[in-house]
Amino acid sequence: xxxxxxxxxxxxxxxxxxxxxxxxxxxxxxxxxxxxxxxxxxxxxxxxxxxxxxxxxxxxxxxxxxxxxxxxxxxxxxxxxxxxxxxxxxxxxxxxxxxxxxxxxxxxxxxxxxxxxxxxxxxxxxxxxxxxxxxxxxxxxxxxxxxxxxxxxxxxxxxxxxxxxxxxxxxxxxxxxxxxxxxxxxxxxxxxxxxxxxxxxxxxxxxxxxxxxxxxxxxxxxxxxxxxxxxxxxxxxxxxxxxxxxxxxxxxxxxxxxxxxxxxxxxxxxxxxxxxxxxxxxxxxxxxxxxxxxxxxxxxxxxxxxxxxxxxxxxxxxxxxxxxxxxxx
Amino acid sequence: xxxxxxxxxxxxxxxxxxxxxxxxxxxxxxxxxxxxxxxxxxxxxxxxxxxxxxxxxxxxxxxxxxxxxxxxxxxxxxxxxxxxxxxxxxxxxxxxxxxxxxxxxxxxxxxxxxxxxxxxxxxxxxxxxxxxxxxxxxxxxxxxxxxxxxxxxxxxxxxxxxxxxxxxxxxxxxxxxxxxxxxxxxxxxxxxxxxxxxxxxxxxxxxxxxxxxxxxxxxxxxxxxxxxxxxxxxxxxxxxxxxxxxxxxxxxxxxxxxxxxxxxxxxxxxxxxxxxxxxxxxxxxxxxxxxxxxxxxxxxxxxxxxxxxxxxxxxxxxxxxxxxxxxxxxxxxxxxxxxxxxxxxxxxxxxxxxxxxxxxxxxxxxxxxxxxxxxxxxxxxxxxxxxxxxxxxxxxxxx
Numbered sequence: 001x002x003x004x005x006x007x008x009x010x011x012x013x014x015x016x017x018x019x020x021x022x023x024x025x026x027x028x029x030x031x032x033x034x035x036x037x038x039x040x041x042x043x044x045x046x047x048x049x050x051x052x053x054x055x056x057x058x059x060x061x062x063x064x065x066x067x068x069x070x071x072x073x074x075x076x077x078x079x080x081x082x083x084x085x086x087x088x089x090x091x092x093x094x095x096x097x098x099x100x101x102x103x104x105x106x107x108x109x110x111x112x113x114x115x116x117x118x119x120x121x122x123x124x125x126x127x128x129x130x131x132x133x134x135x136x137x138x139x140x141x142x143x144x145x146x147x148x149x150x151x152x153x154x155x156x157x158x159x160x161x162x163x164x165x166x167x168x169x170x171x172x173x174x175x176x177x178x179x180x181x182x183x184x185x186x187x188x189x190x191x192x193x194x195x196x197x198x199x200x201x202x203x204x205x206x207x208x209x210x211x212x213x214x215x216x217x218x219x220x221x222x223x224x225x226x227x228x229x230x231x232x233x234x235x236x237x238x239x240x241x242x243x244x245x246x247x248x249x250x251x252x253x254x255x256x257x258x259x260x261x262x263x264x265x266x267x268x269x270x271x272x273x274x275x276x277x278x279x280x281x282x283x284x285x286x287x288x289x290x291x292x293x294x295x296x297x298x299x300x301x302x303x304x305x306x307x308x309x310x311x312x313x314x315x316x317x318x319x320x321x322x323x324x325x326x327x328x329x
Numbered sequence: 330x331x332x333x334x335x336x337x338x339x340x341x342x343x344x345x346x347x348x349x350x351x352x353x354x355x356x357x358x359x360x361x362x363x364x365x366x367x368x369x370x371x372x373x374x375x376x377x378x379x380x381x382x383x384x385x386x387x388x389x390x391x392x393x394x395x396x397x398x399x400x401x402x403x404x405x406x407x408x409x410x411x412x413x414x415x416x417x418x419x420x421x422x423x424x425x426x427x428x429x430x431x432x433x434x435x436x437x438x439x440x441x442x443x444x445x446x447x448x449x450x451x452x453x454x455x456x457x458x459x460x461x462x463x464x465x466x467x468x469x470x471x472x473x474x475x476x477x478x479x480x481x482x483x484x485x486x487x488x489x490x491x492x493x494x495x496x497x498x499x500x501x502x503x504x505x506x507x508x509x510x511x512x513x514x515x516x517x518x519x520x521x522x523x524x525x526x527x528x529x530x531x532x533x534x535x536x537x538x539x540x541x542x543x544x545x546x547x548x549x550x551x552x553x554x555x556x557x558x559x560x561x562x563x564x565x566x567x568x569x570x571x572x573x574x575x576x577x578x579x580x581x582x583x584x585x586x587x588x589x590x591x592x593x594x595x596x597x598x599x600x601x602x603x604x605x606x607x608x609x610x611x612x613x614x615x616x617x618x619x620x621x622x623x624x625x626x627x628x629x630x631x632x633x634x635x636x637x638x639x640x641x642x643x644x645x646x647x648x649x650x651x652x653x654x655x656x657x658x659x660x661x662x663x664x665x666x667x668x669x670x671x672x673x674x675x676x677x678x679x680x681x682x683x684x685x686x687x688x689x690x691x692x693x694x695x696x697x698x699x700x701x702x703x704x705x706x707x708x709x710x711x712x713x714x715x716x717x718x719x720x721x722x723x724x725x726x727x728x
Contacts, residue, residue, distance in 0.1 A: 007479060100371075106544070143346065145659070145707050145710070145711055146348070146703075146704060146707055147662050147663065147707070148703070149669050150669070150684060150699070150700060150703060153354065153669070153684070153685070153688055154355060154356065154688065154696070154700070155355070156355075157688045157689075158355055158358065162358070165358075193721070257538060260542045264540055264542070265540065265541075265542060265670060268542045268670070269669070269670070269673060269685060269691075270689060271688070284542070284543070284546075285542075288546060288674075291549070291550060291554065292554055295550055295554065296548050299546075299547075299550075302540070302542075302543040302546065305540050306538070306539055306540060306543055307541060309538040309540060310534075310535060310538040310539075313534065313537075313538045314534075317534075
């Protein structure tokens with residue numbers, strides 16, 4: 001779509017410098033002010049998370065039993081606890097930074113994996129049609145009708161108690177452990193949550209992709225590719241998927257918001273990543289019992305969850321306006 | 330129509346059976362359960378749990394039976410002994426489980442130890458099931474006994490004590506969300522780009538991005554903790570009734586367990602659930618109304634000179650609400666499944682919290698019962714949606 005718009009504008013206004021599709025999308029995106037603000041906020045949060053180790057004044061699991069429940073801004077032994085300490089005397093600010101890194105990594109990985117599965121399943125169903133299509137899509141529809149939280153809870157509670165059920169290559173754990181600043185054995189927990197979230201989250205992406213493929217299948221450029229003798233795989237991967245990406249990208253940014261909340265909800269209910277590994281969700285759940293006397297303790301980790309969720313929703317909204325103006329309501 | 334319904338009924342039964350089997354297998358694959366800790370106690374000489382004790386406890390929870398046998402006993406209460414045909418006992422010596430397992434410790438290449446079952450010392454035969462306690466089967470309304478939450482008491486008792494609370498909570502909030510959210514969404518669509526529309530859509534946007542647990546905690550702080558501290562009128566949060574009498578400014582003393590007490594405890598969880606639903610639903614309605622308002626037949630109606638109110642209420646609304654049927658119908662499984670997060674935050678004694686507690690406590694019969702009910706209601710909701718669709722939109726036919 002974007003390519004078409006580019007040719008139209010360059011033909012009608014020859015004096016105007018030709019815009020690349022990317023530039024057009026960026027120009028439209030910039031018009032959505034809230035999306036731009038959200039993008040700024042998210043870049044800020046990502047940068048902070050990348051430099052968590054350098055910014056954090058304490059180790060995330062460094063316990064000081066003499067400094068439990070220190071109020072924000074208190075200095076203990078010459079070191080400042082910017083956001084105070086939690087119930088066992090860990091620096092809240094440092095934990096928040098590390099938690100951000102873990103929560104965001106889990107959400108991003110879940111989006112990547114689930115969109116990938118969705119793209120593959122959706123393209124297969126849409127391209128081949130027939131019984132493959134009906135079997136796959138009935139399955140997807142069935143899973144979509146089941147209330148998702150009970151399902152998420154049951155699967156993740158099984159995996160938490162039986163972490164070795166799914167074999168995960170050590171190389172993956174080592175790399176992700178480096179990314180999340182975790183020991184490889186702790187990284188396994190995060191990977192399991194990704195598997196749970198993505199395993200149940202690819203359904204809408206598959207439906208979207210199937211719909212796009214169905215319309216693209218009838219287009220002349222696909223017919224042209226086929227008449228030139230292109231293989232099915234080539235048609236799907238080279239010609240169809242790139243043209244179907246716009247709604248997938250929008251879906252991905254909205255899904256990112258969903259996964260941040262879902263991961264936090266799982267951690268909040270105690271079926272996600274477990275303490276002492278910090279995530280925003282389990283920090284909130286660990287301190288919610290103290291909300292009567294120290295209301296900032298649950299509020300502080302809740303705020304970034306809300307901010308990220310809101311920001312990715314706005315970014316998704318802005319991307320929809322920018323990538324596919326026809327969808328604008 | 331009749332043949333369609335019969336075909337659908339068959340499909341429904343199959344879907345329910347498959348999902349029940351899948352969740353049963355999933356729950357039973359997990360280690361833990363009521364035997365957690367027994368093995369360690371077995372090694373500790375202080376407790377003196379013999380192998381026989383262990384096997385007996387295992388058999389008490391039916392964990393010695395093979396999974397398909399266990400599932401069939403859970404579902405229909407069969408087999409409960411040898412099959413009797415014309416006074417003839419059949420299959421009496423077919424093994425259906427393993428009473429005492431042979432276990433061995435293995436060491437893998439990395440030096441980790443793991444205990445695995447390698448064989449069976451003593452089998453359970455079909456004839457041994459005679460006289461064992463067996464549930465009448467789910468299909469006859471018996472969900473077996475709870476393992477932990479209500480130890481050795483029927484799961485049904487637990488469910489019966491929780492269902493009214495959840496239905497009350499979900500029913501009121503769904504109704505409120507409909508009554509408030511529907512007109513708001515329609516109005517917002519009719520007055521597109523107005524100041525009201527702008528403010529309302531932003532609020533709804535934020536509401537649907539807000540994580541429920543954060544919203545719940547915020548509202549407890551704002552409406553309960555802070556005003557309570559300041560000596561203002563506040564709302565009690567947590568549980569469905571108070572344990573002892575309490576005093577609220579403006580209202581005076583509230584008797585624990587009275588109607589007023591129950592009502593006051595309902596306000597906050599209902600508020601949270603309602604706001605979350607309104608945010609999502611009104612956005613949905615606004616979207617589908619906008620789509621309909623753009624269509625030609627609406628323009629025709631306007632061109633005929635109809636009053637705007639008639640155009641919207643009679644022409645646009647009917648079609649605009651069709652997609653919304655799906656969403657409303659699928660609150661049905663929620664009536665039983667409950668709102669897990671909201672109920673947990675407010676310690677509301679409903680089904681959602683029960684499910685959460687059951688999973689955390691490895692009380693699998695209870696968790697299984699809730700999952701089963703949810704699956705049944707989901708399937709019923711799907712059928713209801715399809716039937717409602719044909720009623721509100723005559724273009725859609727049964728097929």
